[in-house]
Amino acid sequence: MSDIKGSDGGELRALMARVPSVERVLASAEFAPVVEQYGRTQALATLRTTLDTWRTDAQTGRASIEALSNTMLAHAVNFALAKRAQSSVRSVFNLTGTVLHTNLGRALLPDEAVHAVAHMLTRPANLEFDLRTGARGDRDDLINPLICELTGAEAATVVNNNAAAVLLTLSALASRKEVIVSRGELVEIGGAFRIPDIMSRAGAKLREVGTTNRTHLKDYEESINAKTALLMKVHCSNYAVTGFTKEVTINELAPLAKSHDLPVAVDLGSGTLVDLAQWGLPREATVRETIDAGAQLVTFSGDKLLGGPQAGLIVGSKELIAKIKKHPLKRALRVGKLTLAALEAVLRLYRTPETLADRLTTLRLLTRPADAMRLAAERIQPALQTLAGAAFSVTSEPMFSQIGSGALPVDVLPSYGLVIRLASGKRAGGQMNRIEKMLRELDRPVIGRIADGALWLDLRCLEESDEEMFIAQMKARSEGA
Numbered sequence: 001m002s003d004i005k006g007s008d009g010g011e012l013r014a015l016m017a018r019v020p021s022v023e024r025v026l027a028s029a030e031f032a033p034v035v036e037q038y039g040r041t042q043a044l045a046t047l048r049t050t051l052d053t054w055r056t057d058a059q060t061g062r063a064s065i066e067a068l069s070n071t072m073l074a075h076a077v078n079f080a081l082a083k084r085a086q087s088s089v090r091s092v093f094n095l096t097g098t099v100l101h102t103n104l105g106r107a108l109l110p111d112e113a114v115h116a117v118a119h120m121l122t123r124p125a126n127l128e129f130d131l132r133t134g135a136r137g138d139r140d141d142l143i144n145p146l147i148c149e150l151t152g153a154e155a156a157t158v159v160n161n162n163a164a165a166v167l168l169t170l171s172a173l174a175s176r177k178e179v180i181v182s183r184g185e186l187v188e189i190g191g192a193f194r195i196p197d198i199m200s201r202a203g204a205k206l207r208e209v210g211t212t213n214r215t216h217l218k219d220y221e222e223s224i225n226a227k228t229a230l231l232m233k234v235h236c237s238n239y240a241v242t243g244f245t246k247e248v249t250i251n252e253l254a255p256l257a258k259s260h261d262l263p264v265a266v267d268l269g270s271g272t273l274v275d276l277a278q279w280g281l282p283r284e285a286t287v288r289e290t291i292d293a294g295a296q297l298v299t300f301s302g303d304k305l306l307g308g309p310q311a312g313l314i315v316g317s318k319e320l321i322a323k324i325k326k327h328p329l330k331r332a333l334r335v336g337k338l339t340l341a342a343l344e345a346v347l348r349l350y351r352t353p354e355t356l357a358d359r360l361t362t363l364r365l366l367t368r369p370a371d372a373m374r375l376a377a378e379r380i381q382p383a384l385q386t387l388a389g390a391a392f393s394v395t396s397e398p399m400f401s402q403i404g405s406g407a408l409p410v411d412v413l414p415s416y417g418l419v420i421r422l423a424s425g426k427r428a429g430g431q432m433n434r435i436e437k438m439l440r441e442l443d444r445p446v447i448g449r450i451a452d453g454a455l456w457l458d459l460r461c462l463e464e465s466d467e468e469m470f471i472a473q474m475k476a477r478s479e480g481a
Contacts, residue, residue, distance in 0.1 A: 015058055016055060016058070018068060019054070019055065019068060020073075022048060025047060025073055025074075026040070030073075031070060031073070033074075034074055034077055034081070037078075038081045042084075046081055046084075049080075050077055050080065051073075054068065090444070090445065091444055092104060092444060092446070093444060093445070093461075093462060093466070093470060094461045095446060095447060095458050095459065095462060096448060096449050096458065097401040097402060097458030097460065099362065099365050099401060099402070099403055099460060100270075100303075100304050100305070100362065100403060100404030101404070106303040106304060106310070107303045107306070107307045107309075108361040108362065108365075109307075109309060110346065110349065110359055112348070112349065113341075115345070116341040116342055116345040117338050117341050120337050120338055120341040121338065125337050126142070127139050127142070127337045127340075139335075139337075139340065140156070140325070142340055142344070143156075143158065143340055143343060143344050143347070144157075146344060147315060150273050150287075150288070150347060151273065151291060151315050152287075152291045153287075153298070153315035154316065154318040154321070155315070156314065156321065157321055157325050157330070158302075158334075158335050158340070159312045159314070159330070159333040159334060159335065160311065160333055160339075161301065161310055161312045162300060162302075162312040164312045164333040165300075165312030166198055166267055167198055167201065167329070168314070168324055168327060168329050168330060168333055169265060169297060169314060169324060170199055170202035171202040171204075172323050172329070172330075173229055174199075174202065174204035174229035174230055175203035175204060176203055176204075177204060177205065177229035178204070178227045179199060179207065179229055179230055179231075179232050180207045180209055180223050180231050180232065181207070181208060181233070182210045182233070182234075182247065182248070183210050183211055183215065184210060184213060184214075184215055184247065185247075186206075186208065187234055195234055204229065205227075207223050207228075209222075209223050212241065213244060214244065214245060215246060216248065217248050217252050217256060219248075220253065220256060224260050224262070228260070230297075231257050231263075231265070232267070233248075233250060233253065233264070233265075233266045233267070234267045234269075235266070235269040235270070250264060250266060250290060250293040250294055250295050251293045251294060254293060255294070258294075263297060263316075263317070264296055264297075265297040265298075265316075266290050266297070268299065268300040269301065270300065270304040270404065271287055271300020271305060272284050272286055272287070273286055273287055273288070273306060274286060274356065276305070276366075279357055279363070280367070281366055281403075282403070287300060287315065296316050296317045296320055297314060297315070297321075298315050299312060300312075300313055301313075302343055304404055305403075306346065307362035308346035309338075309339050309343055311339055346360070365460060366413065370398070370414050370415060370416050372464075374396065374398075376464065376467060377396035377459055378396055380418065380459070380470065381394055381395075381396050383475055383478070386475070386478045387438075387474045391422065391424075391431070392421065392423055393421050393423045394418055394419070395419050396416070396417075396418055397416070397418070399415050399416065399419075399456060400412035401460045415460045416458075416459060416460075417457050418457045419455070419457070420432070420454060420457070421453065421454045421455075422453075432454065433450070436448065436450055438477075439455075442473050443473050444470075
């Protein structure tokens with residue numbers, strides 16, 4: 001390579017004269033594939049930028065004459081355009097050990113939902129058209145019967161996430177009124193979403209009762225007044241209070257609310273439609289059980305334990321759901337046809353509970369046998385060791401996964417994976433950050449977690465169908481290093 005070390009004014013002008021004509025480069029055989037793939041407009045603009053960069057570098061002695069060849073220019077422009085064409089939303093390997101990871105998109109959709117969305121993307125649909133009457137319809141009607149069948153609720157409506165479901169419920173039913181909540185249930189979830197804040201935005205006044213660790217039925221009863229709109233319970237899905245504790249159950253709260261003609265609303269957060277304990281997972285109250293216990297309204301997420309797309313579901317009494325749907329915010333928070341298509345496909349899987357653990361991706365990952373992950377770790381370890389290099393040791397070890405960052409995060413599942421440490425046994429320092437960054441920069445980024453001076457790669461969410469690609473890109477990186 002002939003680097004330009006420095007030039008006086010005359011030499012610099014002579015060098016600038018070596019810059020080829022843009023039109024000549026564009027018309028060259030070497031550039032033809034670039035123009036064919038990305039079009040003349042993008043290729044021309046990027047070529048001009050590349051040549052401008054070369055001119056700037058030439059003035060400081062950091063350019064090379066070889067970079068002006070048609071071959072090198074075509075390579076540089078193709079590289080820049082390929083990088084520009086890459087989607088900002090990229091698939092990653094989630095090896096964090098958190099199955100329902102908020103930052104990585106939460107629940108993965110089953111094939112049935114994917115096919116339903118693909119079908120809906122390319123065809124008109126009866127989103128708000130009643131095929132029976134030929135008149136305008138309600139998009140909630142497309143999915144309400146199925147939701148009610150699975151939850152035991154009288155009616156339902158769907159919005160874009162559970163935060164929206166809580167906001168809409170409070171706005172429609174408690175504006176300028178009071179909502180009674182136990183102090184121990186005033187949660188904050190990801191993104192600084194706090195129950196007290198959402199009540200304020202909804203125009204409702206929070207009335208705290210009890211203490212952080214203990215709340216009694218009399219605390220609710222003594223706080224009810226003429227301004228009370230509803231009694232609310234919030235599932236503490238992202239933390240747990242243990243020890244000397246007491247909470248009022250829905251079974252206890254419902255009769256009190258009924259005696260004062262007040263509804264009980266329950267924010268289940270993650271929300272599950274089935275008893276997870278049958279698969280050895282932590283026991284969670286189902287939506288149906290919550291309705292049966294006396295809750296008039298229940299809100300929950302679609303993309304957590306339910307295993308569907310991002311959505312917020314509100315189920316409960318027909319009268320209250322009707323009021324909620326009439327609120328102006330409902331239109332602003334409603335979901336589109338793609339969400340409805342995916343949600344319906346996922347909900348239909350629940351009609352066949354005997355195959356749910358195989359067909360619902362989230363449940364399949366949560367119930368994955370530890371032996372399957374152990375065998376995967378043994379298959380992957382050699383390629384990862386080669387990529388990491390002799391300075392690191394890569395070992396296959398048991399570890400623990402968690403269900404979700406906002407869905408039962410305190411519950412852990414026995415798992416298996418790979419652990420990268422310094423071979424010397426010394427503290428890793430910045431070296432572990434560098435190898436974590438290298439894995440993050442692969443074609444399909446690998447996301448793990450650093451803890452105790454090591455990089456942990458939990459294989460619970462790496463299914464066998466993805467192993468070949470996972471290993472191949474590590475081998476490609478090793479060979480290209």
